[in-house]
Amino acid sequence: MSGLTKFVSGHNNWKLVDIHIDIASFKKGSVRSAFPEMIEECKAGLMDIVVVKNISKLGRDTVEVLDAINTLREAEVRIIFRQEELDTLTVGSSLLISTIEACTQAENETRSDNIKWGIKQRASNGNLGFYRRKCYGYDKDKNGDLVINKEQAEIVELIFDLYLGGKSILGIVKDLKDRNIKSPTGKDNWPKRSVEEMLSNEKYIGISVVNVGGEEGQIYKLNNSHPAIISKEMFDVVQEEKQKRSNVVVDENGTHRSNKKYSSKK
Structure with missing residues (x-):
């Protein structure tokens, strides 16, 4: 999070309005209390730009990410994904969607591999x-x-x-x-x-x-x-x-x- 705040503070004409952090499972249906708060603040016109660490932080799959992006765009809010270096202000819709699909697929594969690795480690350790x-x-x-x-x-x-x-x-x-x-x-x-x-x-x-x-x-x-x-x-x-x-x-x-x-x- 410190990296994002530094990024925001590096723009003299930007003002940090709020920080939203969700610590939750990636399972469908798990509670994300901070996310809807951020959406409501954007709809209320309290924020013009949302800076996210990476695509996976905005949603748990491609559908969720695209829904969030569409909601924020309707509220005329710009989204910046730091890790992927994507900015909805400058990136076209088709490129954004294809990039999101590729990134979420890679993220899911990595997460799946990590889960399997963890299971194998516990299996080999007898735990x-x-x-x-x-x-x-x-x-x-x-x-x-x-x-x-x-x-x-x-x-x-x-x-x-x-x-x-x-x-x-x-x-x-x-x-x-x-x-x-x-x-x-x-x-x-x-x-x-x-x-x-x-x-x-x-x-x-x-x-x-x-x-x-x-x-x-x-x-x-x-x-x-x-x-x-x-x-x-x-x-x-x-x-x-x-x-x-x-x-x-x-x-x-x-x-x-x-x-x-x-x-x-x-």
Whole structure:
């Protein structure tokens, strides 16, 4: 802000009328109390020139910026963007609009990159909140850390035991229903996918996994992030068993399914 005040004071025929500062989120709908005050002062004829640090300070996207510019122009107020060296008194509308669109796009990309960088930093440092995301078998204590839900943990152990005992996924689903064990959402029938994902979830051996960036993102793992329900040895055996039952074979002919079929204990 000191740079802007120096800029204004450098013009002998200018008088500093007011300073408006908004400290708020870039999210849509967040409150900007100083901005409407500035607009009203301009409409009331209290200011002839508005000096802004850069385009992004006038709005959170291209639409907001252009709306603000149109409003100020209707009030016959000149706008100067210091960083971009733009002045509505001397710059044509088409050039101004194209410059604003380019700058806001670059600003959004930079902001997005900064957010992703921050997430990756917290992920690599083990400080990302997603590491403490709750799943079936766990609760959160007053500090937000994962703690074992004993009743649910027993069911997690049962599912792993049933699978190693020869039960298929559908067999486990039927067994859980016969035992009147409700699904994580409180329903009588467990979704097949829920059981499959549970048998592959490293959360149950005390490892939290976070994918930053989607399908092509980077995988971060935090070991011993919380108490384990299943031993590492049992988990590994289950993964080997799942591979065997998948009938997927990798050999000199590539990856394909074998002719052998798994016969489960229903």
